[in-house]
Every structure is written in C-alpha cells, then in structure tokens.
Amino acid sequence: MKDDSTSREYIPNILIVDDVPANLKVLSGILKDEGYKIRPVLSGELALQVAEKDKPDLILLDIMMPGLNGYEVSNRLKENPNLKDVPVIFISALNDTSDIVKAFTSGGVDYITKPFQSEEVRARIATHIRISLQNRELLKLNAQKDKLFSIIAHDLRGPIGAFKQSLELITSETLLNESMKNRLLNLLNVSANNTYNLLEDLLNWAKCQIDFVNIEAHKFQLRQPIQENINLLLPLSGQKGITLTAHVDDNCTVFADQASVGLIIRNLMSNAIKFTPAMGTISITATDKGSMVEVSVEDNGVGMEKQLADSLFISNTYFSSAGTNNEKGSGLGLVLVKDFVNLNGGNIRVESVLGEGSKFIFTLPNKIP
Secondary structure (H helix, E strand, O other): OEOOOOOOEOOOEEEEEOOOHHHHHHHHHHHHOOOOEEEEEOOHHHHHHHHHHOOOOEEEEOOOOOOOOHHHHHHHHHHOOOOOOOOEEEEEOOOOHHHHHHHHHOOOOEEEEOOOOHHHHHHHHHHHHHHHHHHHHHHHHHHHHHHHHHHHHHHHHHHHHHHHHHHHHHHOOOOOOHHHHHHHHHHHHHHHHHHHHHHHHHHHHHHHHOOOOOOOOEEEEOHHHHHHHHHHHHHHHHOOOOEEEEEOOOOOEEEEOHHHHHHHHHHHHHHHHHOOOOOOEEEEEEEEEOOEEEEEEEEOOOOOOHHHHHHOOOOOOOOOOOOOOOOOOOOHHHHHHHHHHHHOOOOEEEEEEOOOEEEEEEEEEOOOO
8 A cells, every 4th residue: 555645655554452362363364464564452551552652544442351441442542632533443242233333432433243254354444444544645635735725825925916016006107217117127026036936846845745756866976966056046145145155075976866956955055045144154065974975054044943943844834934135935945855855865954043043954875775
C-alpha cells in the first residue's frame, strides 16, 4: 500500500488485543502473512498505552478480558482525540445480539465471532484498512485544500488588489504627473512579481502534494546552482544594499536533483533578503560531513524567537510575515524547502537569535545512497 504522505510503500500496523496467548498467536500468523505490521498485547490497559505511543491503523479487540473489557477499551479510545478515528473490530466468542449491538454502540466498526475463519478475518480487515487509509487521505486533502484557500485569501488578494487599483488610477481620467505615473508603474511591477512568485510557489507545492515532482538525482558541483541564484537575486539584494557571498569549493559535489536544489537555495536566499535590513550581509557556505554535505545560508537580519525557530519545520502550518521593507510572501517558501530537502534525502534545521540573524542549515548526500 502507498503511504498517505510519501511515495514509499506503507505497511499498515494492526494492534491485536486478547488475553489468551494462543488467540494472539493465531491472529498474528494470519495477518503477518498478509504483510501487515502486527503488535499483539494481552490486556486492555496495555492496549491503550501502546496505541497512544504509536497510533495503529486498526485494532482487533477481544471483549471478555480481566481488568478493562473490550467495551471499556473502545469507549476510552473514542474519548481520546488522537485515537477516536482508529477503526475497532471486535472479535469475540459472544454471539448474542445484545452483545453485538453493545460492541457497535461502544464504537466498533465490525464484529467477528469466534471461532473465526481466516478468510473472513483477512477480508474484513483488508476492507477496513482500505477505508481507514482512504479516510486519512481525504483528511489530508481537505487540510491541503483549506491551506490553499487560506493562502489565496490571505496573500494573493493583496498583490492582485494593488495591481487592480494601480491600473484603475493609470487608466482613469485623473491627471497624473510623471512622478506619480512612475510610482504607480513601480507598484504594478512589484505586484506582478509578488503574484508571479506566489503562483510559482503554489504550483511547486501542489506538485509536491500530489507526487508529481520528479526527483532525478545525479552528481554535480554545488557551487553552480549557488552562483546561478546569487546572480539571479543580485538585483533584489541590490535594492537593499545587501551583500551576498558564497564560500563553496569547486570540488564540493552532491548527489541530488539539481533543479530542486536550486529551488531550495533560491527560497532560502530570498527569505534571507526579505528579513535582512539595508546594508546587511548574507553568506552561503558548504562543508563536507562524511556522506553528506552541510549547506548553510546565514544572515544578520531580524532573527526570530526560539519558540518560532523550533517550530518552523515541524508544524503543519505555514508562517507568513512582512520583511524589513514590508516585502510580502506566502510563507510557502520554507514549506517547499523542507519538502524538497527531504525528497533529496537530506534534513533541515534553523538556528536563530532575535535581533541578530538566522542560519538555515540543510544537508544533501554526496554519493549514491
């Protein structure tokens, strides 16, 4: 099965709860043959602990157990916000209608009576695993949709609105002197660039979410995409008098996708320019760390509080704020950076001090994994 967040093969994990070791052994054997990850436990109390630590995709739950019985375990699961959506299949020797009804009212999605047929167990579990993964994918898609709408509402409306107002003024019958016209044309240019950059970020982000990104890794000199992006961003940094420098040896090579590495560098540099005041400095360095190359983009800009820095790459939300010259951005840049660094087999982190600057550090492999 495909993972809901990557293109790698995903192995669903099933928690089996039964106080009889022989039953656990039989069920585990049946399901391991189907390729599932199995975690057998002998009590309801332990099941709740194990589920909380590592959320299962499905739970097979006996009813008659000492301590917490199956009904109580299911009720506890449904009260837990993190576990309430995990499907529970009761598997029990109880076959009275009232017992089965009670299982469903306590949160079960299915009921298998003992003694069971292995074919029935396989079929029912396969069905509920498929439904569970589809529900998870649906939740993910809804979250992505909400994020997309939020970005459009929050960030796309601004530059397009400014563009519209500037055009209305220029094409109106209002008499404008040459200075005002030039100012409006400059605003149109800025709005057009902001809108274009945002749409580029949205397109790349959408490609990542639906696995349309094609990572083609090969060996290349890291200095090349770094220098290309310095040249590309010189006009932008020049507007603020910011100095861009690179300290990367010509023999420093990485094994990665060159196009996406260029996107990573461009976004980190653009972000640094945005949050560095006039006459500031931004430096890019690369250091060999064995099987990986560590690349850092460091600025002496506004920096950020530790709480924000610590959550920057582990939160599902994106951060958007104005730069030192009130530059706009969607906040998608860093989301894209993290995604592309991970796709290339690396990791990223940030070190920052409020008022002193930030250093974004990411790694790339320098040889075939």
